[in-house]
Amino acid sequence: MNLKAKLFHNKLIHMHHDHILFFNRFKVKVTAKRRSSFIGLSFISLWIVGYLIFALYPIVYSFYLSLFKVRLDGGAIDLTLKGLITLRPRFCTILTSWKFLWNTSLRCF
Numbered sequence: 487m488n489l490k491a492k493l494f495h496n497k498l499i500h501m502h503h504d505h506i507l508f509f510n511r512f513k514v515k516v517t518a519k520r521r522s523s524f525i526g527l528s529f530i531s532l533w534i535v536g537y538l539i540f541a542l543y544p545i546v547y548s549f550y551l552s553l554f555k556v557r558l559d560g561g562a563i564d565l566t567l568k569g570l571i572t573l574r575p576r577f578c579t580i581l582t583s584w585k586f587l588w589n590t591s592l593r594c595f
Contacts, residue, residue: 500507
């Protein structure tokens with residue numbers, strides 16, 4: 487048994503020269519157009535994974551941490567869940583402060 491047969495001899499994916507069989511049910515023809523599309527998608531997927539790890543995850547994690555009240559006790563960090571109550575004063579002061587909106591609009595234009 488050659489190396490290629492060992493790598494692709496499983497129940498999920500069976501590769502042949504003209505088609506790929508997924509889960510022993512879904513048969514997909516391999517054409518030159520699909521092969522080139524797959525190569526392009528593999529390059530884009532690297533960028534998408536990098537974006538999710540280095541850009542989107544810190545934003546989501548910082549929003550998650552903003553739901554807690556943080557207290558530093560020497561070497562330990564005490565997190566107490568407060569929920570959206572911690573965000574309410576920030577949004578209320580921003581939305582009700584017309585001066586803030588006016589100053590921002592002046593600086594933008």
